[in-house]
Amino acid sequence: MSSKTADSQWSSVNQFLSENAARFEEQLKALIRIPSVSAQPAHNADTRKAAEFVCNDLNGSGISAKLVETAGHPIVLGRSPRLEGQPTVLVYGHYDVQPAEKSDGWDTEPFEPVEKGGNLYARGATDDKGQFFTHLKAAEAWMKAGGGLPVNVIYVIEGEEEVGGANLEKFFADYASELACDYAVISDTSQWAPGVPAVTYGLRGLCYLEIVVHGPKTDLHSGMFGGAVANPLNALCRIISSLHDASGRVAVEGFYDAVTPLADWERAEFAKLPFVESEFASRLGVSALSGEAGYTTLERKSARPTCDVHGLWGGYSGPGPKTVLPAQAGAKLSFRLVPNQSNKEIANLFRQHVAKVCPVGVTYEIIEHHGAPGVVVQTDTAGMAAARRAVALAFESEPVLVREGGSIPVVGLIKDQLKVDTLLLGWGQNDDNLHGPNEKFSLSDFHKGIRAGARFMAELAE
Ligand code: BES
Ligand code: ZN
DSSP: OOOHHHHHHHHHHHHHHHTTTTHHHHHHHHHHHHHOOOOOOOGGHHHHHHHHHHHHHHTTTTEEEEEEEOOOEEEEEEEEOOOOSSSEEEEEOOOBBOOOOOOGGSSOOTSSSSSEETTTSSSSSIIIIIHHHHHHHHHHHHHSSSSSSEEEEEEEEEEEGGGGGTTTHHHHHHTTTOOOOOOOEEOOSBBSTBHHHHHHHHHHHEEEEEEEEEOSOOEEEEHHHHHHHOHHHHOOOHHHTBBOOTTTBOTTTTTTTOOOOOHHHHHHHHHOOOOOEEEEEEEETTTSSOTTTSSOOHHHHTTTOOOEEEEESSSSSSOOOEEEEEEEEEEEEEEOOTTOOOOHHHHHHHHHHHHHOOOOTEEEEEEEEEEEOOOEEESSSSHHHHHHHHHHHHHHOOEEEEESSOOOOOHHHHHIIIOOOOEEOBBBBSSOOSSSSSSSHHHHHHHHHHHHHHHHHHHHHO
């Protein structure tokens, strides 16, 4: 293709994007109004409706798409018309969302999108409906105004990301040959700050566990039995307090053995990022920042492994006192991991640790929930360069290269099964409050994301 043709096609695509911007927003709102909460069976019909919406949208643009049934929620699988000799990209997104009730602290109904200050407020606005939808609209523009997509694109939009996605692995195994690609692209991360776009090259992994400690057959009077019988809640607190040492390091033996140390260039890049610790602390309402000694806040929260307790139960926490020695106590906790740490191996190390520190007189069980490996993708590939040029053009600023602390399990799956790296092109902001009340997504970033997604295909084709 001559560069003149390419230029004129790109300008048609751009014109289409401008002319259809308002319709794209209305379509996104319609998708958001479907409460596709994957965790709640009461919403199963809605979850399917969201899948059908996505499937119809792709087919409406001329991308042939179908629903692939799983043991859980369906997966939307789409494919652009085949172009010989051009690279293939797999775009992944998730149409399911976290639960949301107005009473959780929302100012407006979570599934009724509201525009305020240039943002769209609703569950799923940024995680991940608003973000993955940009790729569908980019495709529509190329199909309807640019003479077709300049590269081959496979769309995998699933519905179980927010519940640990047990069925996706089988899907990738079953469809491995159909899913063969050169790169994967996911928009489910954040920009660095307003006006500072980012390309994310690393994510942390996750090892999510639960421990239940059992003591006496029933709750006991702590005056009559306390001192003679081990208290499961005391025991659990001992176990949990043994997980860190005084310098903020995880004190599970072997925990750091597989950790790939931060490269000098990475530490230098982290240090260059605009970040003011005091502003960060005051935004979060904490009096001081805290973490592993020897690392900066940015390194600690995105490139170092950690351990956090998410919930603790047992005994009495109702109004007034009750002198009970509880029969049971439990905790949910997770380790965030970095590349080369295996979540299976970390679960085993945790088991060995608990076996060593658990006081006598109680028993326990450990339940392993979902996990994900930490990932770092190659930064010197043609795909990465194409992505950076596309983001720079659409957001009118060079993207910074960052590692983020969250986890996207499919990135590991894509690497294992399809042997390719994922380009993490996120359009969110750090204060979007994903998973919390008043989740939002900037509408101008929505449109820039569409333009970046569209441009990325052209850059990759060249
Ligand atoms: N979009 C997030 C992941 C994310 C958040 C990446 C922030 C980078 C920065 C994703 O939907 C998510 O919430 N992932 C879960 C893991 C999953 C196994 C439930 C997470 O990170 O806790
Ligand atoms: Zn999420």
